[in-house]
Amino acid sequence: MTGQRNVSVVFSKILLVLCCCQLSTDRNMGSSKGFETPRGVIQPLDGGETTERGSENGPTDTEKPTHEEEEFKEGGYGWVVVAAVWLILAHSFGINSMFGVFLAFYLAHDHFPGATPLQFAFVGGLSFSVAFIISPFATILFNKVGLRVTVIIGGLFISGAYIGASFAKTIWELILSQGVCYGLGMGICYTATAGLIAKWFKKRRALANGIATGGTGFGGLTYSLAANAMIQRMGIAWTFRIMAIICFVVLITSALFLKERNQGTKISATAFDFKLFKLPDFWLFLGWAWLSSFGYVAVVFSLSAYAQQVGFSAQQGSLVSAMFNLSTGIGRPIVGFMGDRFGTIRVTTLGTFISALFTFFIWIFGGKSYGALMVYGLLGMFPSIMWATFAVMTASIFGLEKMQPVISLSTLTLALPYTFAEAIALSLKKPGRDGFLDVQVYSGAMFVAATICSLALTIKKGELYGRKKDD
Incomplete structure (x- = not known):
């Protein structure tokens, strides 16, 4: 028995040596036929390297992830996409942020007989709420027709909204055009492009996203000044028509330069993933977004009115709002750079948290001084930080796989705070120089509460101390 066992061992070793020799011969000859292994078929690559392909589970190229990692380079066409998204946001959310210019005209002129200030205010709020409500349906549209066509459809809605508003004769026609129709286009454009930058960047993801979202601030600043001049010279109707032409040309052209990048990551395109509501992180994320929105809306819609109530002119109040938009445009890339770092x-x-501190200590205690109020406006990058980091936060917390459904559901729920935030702020306003005190405290408190939610996410992600881990 011992002799037979020794013979078997020797025979096995001979077979193993022969197999190794055959494998070596195949590699040297550059054979492309491959050979069988217990796990499947191994195919030779250039230079004699091999990859393994599972016979049951489909191809799995062990060299592919490394190759994709080498292929992924920051910049390149991704910066073209950033520029296109910048223009799209400037001519959707950015132009909508200049609604105060139109509102000032509506209140000063009897262009829509019988309309009340509350109805005019409802037009601006409705455009935001519709934009958020349409988000999941815009995702479905995106899945059906693709990125470029989706943005083009959104651009047609925006242009059509301003054309319709130019012919509006009653307040309800204005609500349907400048409110509902514009909100549909704005929501479609935002939903289609919200997660696009994250697919093109890794190391500079937050910076690139900050640059792109900065278009909102520059769009609001530029067109606030331009629209006011056009209204004075050509009237409200032709102002709407010119804005419609500008939006049509810029949005359609920008859409043609958009391009998706497949990083090899399976990204969910589901519009309604209600399983997200089972995740504590999703509730913390919603808490941060909701509370930040309550504070941000109360600040951005109240600055001009506050300036006039404490004794400054309407022009000075509009200048504070313009500085707020300027700070948003410049500050978001800075926030993005800091986020990457x-x-x-x-x-x-x-x-x-800084937003809360500045609201309490600069706006409340120094707001009656025009210099201090201008400083607060120039620090608008902090109260508006939510939209500088919103998309990158979703990728950091939930990953690219769940990014689209998180954006869809969270923006859908944001319709509520954006609809009622300013109504709450106005209900807190009282007459007199200190009439905005409750509004200021309310805004600061919202930022404090939002900080608590974000701090909980920071601790859960292990970012409170040490190196960043969200990328």
Whole structure:
């Protein structure tokens, strides 16, 4: 028995040596036929390297992830996409932020007989709420027709809204055009492009997203000044028509330069993933977004009115709002750069807390001084930090796979705070120089509460101390 066992061992070793020799011969000859292994078929690559393909589970190229990692380079066409998204946001959310110019005209002129100030205010709020409500349906449209066509459809809605508003004779026609129709286009454009930058960047993801979202601030600043001049010279109707032509040309052209990038990651395109509501992180994320929105809306819609109530002119009040938009445009890329350097969630938490401090200590205690009020306007990058980091936060917390459904559901729910935030702020306003005190305290308190939610996410993601981990 011992002799037979020794013979078997020797025979096995001989077979093993022969197999190794055959394998070596195949590699040297550059054979492309491959050979069988217990796990499947191994095919030779250039230079004699091999990859394994599972016979049951489909191809799995062990060299592919490394190759994709080498292929992924920051910049390149991704910066073209950033520029296109910048223009799209400038001519959707950016132009909508200049609604105060139109509102001032409506209140000063009897262009819509019988309309009340509350109805005019409802037009501006409705455009935001519709934009958020349409988000999941815009995702479905995106899945059906693709990125470029979706943005083009959104651009047609925006242009059509302003054309319709130019012919509006009653308040309800204005609500349906400048309110509902514009909101549909704005929501479609935002939903289609919200997660696009994250697919093109890794190391500079927050910076690129900050540059792109900065278009909102520059769009609001530029067109606020332009629209006011056009209204004075050509009237409200032709102002709407010129804005419609500009939006049509810029949005359609920008859409043609958009391009998706497949990073090899399976990205969910589901519009309604209600399983997200089972995740504590999703509730914390919603808490941060909701509370930040309550504070942001109360600030951005109240600055001009506050300036006039404490004794400054309407022109001075509009200048404060313009500086707020300028700070938003310049500050968002800075926030993005800091997010790439120190961690997006950590920077968002700190920025939200700074918003609370500035609201309490600059706006409340120094707001009656025009210089201090201008300083607060120039620090608008902090109260508006939510939209500088919103998309990157979703990628950092939930990953690219769940990014689209998180954006869809969260923006859908944001319709509520954006609809009622200013109504709450106006209900807190009282007459007199100190009439906005409750509004100021309310805004600061919202930023504090949002900081708590963001801080909880920071701790859960391990970003409170040490190096950033959200990328």
